[in-house]
Amino acid sequence: MGYCLGVDLGTTSAAAAVADGVRLDVVPLGNRSPVMPSAVYVRDDGALVAGDEAAGHAVSDPDRVASEITRRLGSPTPVVLGGTSHPATDLLAALLQEVVARVTAQQGLDPELVVLTHPATWGPFRQGLFEEVPQLAGIPDARTTTEPEAAVAYHATTRQSPPEEIVAVYDLGGGTFDAAVLHRDGRSTAVLGTPEGIERLGGAAFDEAVLSFVDDATGGALSELDRDDPRAAVALARLRRDCTLAKEALTLDTETVIPVDLPGVHPEVRLTREEFEELVLGLVESTITAFRRALCSAGVSPEVLSAVLLIGGSSRIPLVARLLSRELGRPLGVDARPQHAVALGAAASGDLHPAAHPRIPRGRS
Incomplete structure (x- = not known):
C-alpha cells in the first residue's frame, strides 16, 4: 500500500509524517531528534548537504552553512555560501530531497504523494517561488497547503469532529509566529479573514x-x-x-x-x-495581540470557536497557554506533538486511502 508524505519545512527545523489510510505516523528525521535542522551546507566540490550534517558545520564553517532559509525566499539578496550565490529555492530543494530520502529509506519505498506546507501569510509571489521547490527536488506532482489548514486536518483526526466548526490556530515555532482562523465543514477547510504573522519571533x-x-x-x-x-x-x-x-x-x-x-x-x-x-513576556504578549487581530479580521468572537490549536514547539512554554487562556476566557491545552502537528495534517490531508481511515478527512490541499 502506498503512502502520502507530509513535509513541514520550518524556519529552524523540518518535520515529516506519513499516512496510508491505516496509520498516521511521525517519521523521525534527526540523528538525535524527531525533527531535522533546516540547514544546508555547501561542500568544497559545490554539493549541497542538508540536515544534521549541515548543522554540524555551523561552528567550524559558518560561511558555508545556510539556516532559516524560508525567510530568504523572495529576498533580492542572494544566499552566499562559500563565496558562491545560491537561490533560496535550490537550498530548500536540497532540504526537501534529504527529507524524502530519509523517509524513503525508513519506509522501504517512495511516497506516492508529497504534500508541502507553507505559512498562510505568504502572498502569491512567495507561494509561486515555493511551488518551484518540489520541481527542483524532482517531485513534480507534489501538492502544497497552508500550515493552519494542515493543523486543522490533523486536529480532525484526533477526535470525533462536528459536521461544521470554526477553529483558530496559534502557531509559535522556532523562528516565526502565525495566527489564523478557519472554517471546516467536514469536506473542505477555508481560511477566514486575513491571517496574522510576526517574522523573527519564535x-x-x-x-x-x-x-x-x-x-x-x-x-x-x-x-x-x-x-x-x-x-x-x-x-x-x-x-x-x-x-x-x-x-x-x-x-x-x-x-x-x-x-x-x-x-x-x-x-x-x-x-x-x-x-x-519576565524575559519573554513582551514577545509573547505581541503574539496574543496578533492572534486577537486574526480573530477580528475573521469576524469571529472567542465563544464561537470549537477549538484553539496551539502548535509549534515554542507553544509548549507555559506562559503561552496561560496568557492565551486569559485572553479567550477558556482553558487551553497544547497539542501532544506540537512540532509535528503541521506535518501530520499535511499527510492526513493528502491521504490516498480515506475510506480505510475515515477519521482522516480529504480536506482542501
Whole structure:
C-alpha cells in the first residue's frame, strides 16, 4: 500500500509524517531528534548537504552553512555560501530531497504523494517561488497547503469532529509566529479573514533573550568575547545550545542552571521559570495581540470557536497557554506533538486511502 508524505519545512527545523489510510505516523528525521535542522551546507566540490550534517558545520564553517532559509525566499539578496550565490529555492530543494530520502529509506519505498506546507501569510509571489521547490527536488506532482489548514486536518483526526466548526490556530515555532482562523465543514477547510504573522519571533528569539540574561549575569563576558577567536566561537555556539536546552527545561521545571564555559569565564548561571517568563513576556504578549487581530479580521468572537490549536514547539512554554487562556476566557491545552502537528495534517490531508481511515478527512490541499 502506498503512502502520502507530509513535509513541514520550518524556519529552524523540518518535520515529516506519513499516512496510508491505516496509520498516521511521525517519521523521525534527526540523528538525535524527531525533527531535522533546516540547514544546508555547501561542500568544497559545490554539493549541497542538508540536515544534521549541515548543522554540524555551523561552528567550524559558518560561511558555508545556510539556516532559516524560508525567510530568504523572495529576498533580492542572494544566499552566499562559500563565496558562491545560491537561490533560496535550490537550498530548500536540497532540504526537501534529504527529507524524502530519509523517509524513503525508513519506509522501504517512495511516497506516492508529497504534500508541502507553507505559512498562510505568504502572498502569491512567495507561494509561486515555493511551488518551484518540489520541481527542483524532482517531485513534480507534489501538492502544497497552508500550515493552519494542515493543523486543522490533523486536529480532525484526533477526535470525533462536528459536521461544521470554526477553529483558530496559534502557531509559535522556532523562528516565526502565525495566527489564523478557519472554517471546516467536514469536506473542505477555508481560511477566514486575513491571517496574522510576526517574522523573527519564535524559539530563536527566546534563546537570544536567555543568552542576553547570561551576558548580564556574567558582567558582559559574552559581549567582550573576541569573535575572531576560534575557541571563543566554539564556546559561544555551545553556550547558545545550552541556552536552548535551558529554555526547554523550564517547560517542565521551575529552575535550571546554564553552564558557561568561555575563555576566562567558568561560572554557572541559574535561571528560574519566573525570570524566563519576565524575559519573554513582551514577545509573547505581541503574539496574543496578533492572534486577537486574526480573530477580528475573521469576524469571529472567542465563544464561537470549537477549538484553539496551539502548535509549534515554542507553544509548549507555559506562559503561552496561560496568557492565551486569559485572553479567550477558556482553558487551553497544547497539542501532544506540537512540532509535528503541521506535518501530520499535511499527510492526513493528502491521504490516498480515506475510506480505510475515515477519521482522516480529504480536506482542501
